[in-house]
Amino acid sequence: MKHVVAIDLGGTKTAVAVMSGSGEIRARRVEPTDLEGPEAWLDQVRGLVASLLPGQRPDGIGVSVPAIAHDATGMVEWAPNLPGWVDVPLGRWLGNAYACPVALGNDGHFAALGEGWRGAGQGVHNFICVVLGTGVGSGLVLDGKLYAGACDVAGALGWSVFREDGPNLEQAVAGPGLEKRALAGAQSGVPTRLSALLQDGREEHPTQLLFDAALSGDRVALSIVEDAVDRLGRVLANVVSLLNLSKILLGGSVGLALVPWIPTLQRLVTAHAQPVSARAVEVEPAQLGHDAQLFGAARAVLDKIEG
Numbered sequence: 001m002k003h004v005v006a007i008d009l010g011g012t013k014t015a016v017a018v019m020s021g022s023g024e025i026r027a028r029r030v031e032p033t034d035l036e037g038p039e040a041w042l043d044q045v046r047g048l049v050a051s052l053l054p055g056q057r058p059d060g061i062g063v064s065v066p067a068i069a070h071d072a073t074g075m076v077e078w079a080p081n082l083p084g085w086v087d088v089p090l091g092r093w094l095g096n097a098y099a100c101p102v103a104l105g106n107d108g109h110f111a112a113l114g115e116g117w118r119g120a121g122q123g124v125h126n127f128i129c130v131v132l133g134t135g136v137g138s139g140l141v142l143d144g145k146l147y148a149g150a151c152d153v154a155g156a157l158g159w160s161v162f163r164e165d166g167p168n169l170e171q172a173v174a175g176p177g178l179e180k181r182a183l184a185g186a187q188s189g190v191p192t193r194l195s196a197l198l199q200d201g202r203e204e205h206p207t208q209l210l211f212d213a214a215l216s217g218d219r220v221a222l223s224i225v226e227d228a229v230d231r232l233g234r235v236l237a238n239v240v241s242l243l244n245l246s247k248i249l250l251g252g253s254v255g256l257a258l259v260p261w262i263p264t265l266q267r268l269v270t271a272h273a274q275p276v277s278a279r280a281v282e283v284e285p286a287q288l289g290h291d292a293q294l295f296g297a298a299r300a301v302l303d304k305i306e307g
Contacts, residue, residue, distance in 0.1 A: 007061065105300055108137030109154075110296030126246050136157050136174050210224060266283045
């Protein structure tokens with residue numbers, strides 16, 4: 001029975017799991033990412049794999065990276081949130097270390113692949129999985145296959161713009177932008193539920209407190225979230241008009257926090273997308289949470305093994 005190693009490299013944590021060919025997670029470890037550079041991280045991964053598969057060699061390794069990554073060459077071209085990760089031959093390093101097939105891919109792409117295999121995209125031939133967290137990315141499955149694009153960077157929704165002098169989508173709806181607006185709103189001098197929550201929860205993530213305040217009816221928080229939802233909904237409407245999708249899946253920490261606003265997003269898509277396409281698409285939460293990239297990494301390398 002095959003066992004593959006799935007790795008999700010993130011800017012703050014690295015998750016490593018041993019998975020079966022049917023998608024069962026047999027063991028896993030999560031550690032803070034070693035940010036001293038690619039070679040230091042590789043040493044970290046070797047230690048994690050050794051602890052999960054003592055004395056054994058995996059049948060394959062799949063790696064999800066927050067980067068421009070090229071599976072055909074095994075290169076990580078650029079990971080903006082990982083110091084020193086420029087033109088890193090990660091596929092070759094891992095292939096040499098373990099003498100097995102290696103699959104390498106962008107985290108948004110692998111999230112979509114994972115959701116299509118074991119999540120909310122099962123049986124769906126045309127969908128997008130939008131991952132909203134500290135950034136905004138996505139993965140596209142078109143005609144049942146992951147679509148990477150001409151340069152392996154398809155799905156960079158965060159770069160969508162509204163006007164030349166305004167924020168792009170990532171600046172408007174990702175965690176750092178929402179956090180900045182939440183703190184500014186709380187410091188406006190007008191007492192609100194949002195300012196009270198931020199005052200009482202200094203060590204909590206301001207973005208989550210923003211959503212908590214919005215759900216409680218706080219007008220400042222609600223205004224910030226509704227603006228983000230409006231911008232996201234209009235971008236998604238354009239995507240639906242272009243690609244005629246069946247589903248839009250929302251994942252990532254911010255994406256899952258937006259679940260109460262899915263009916264609003266659905267209305268925006270219906271109002272602004274091409275009418276026939278709009279009737280065919282459903283906006284839903286992704287199902288695999290933080291494991292989506294692990295499932296996608298496993299599926300990618302299993303595809304290589306199985307031919």
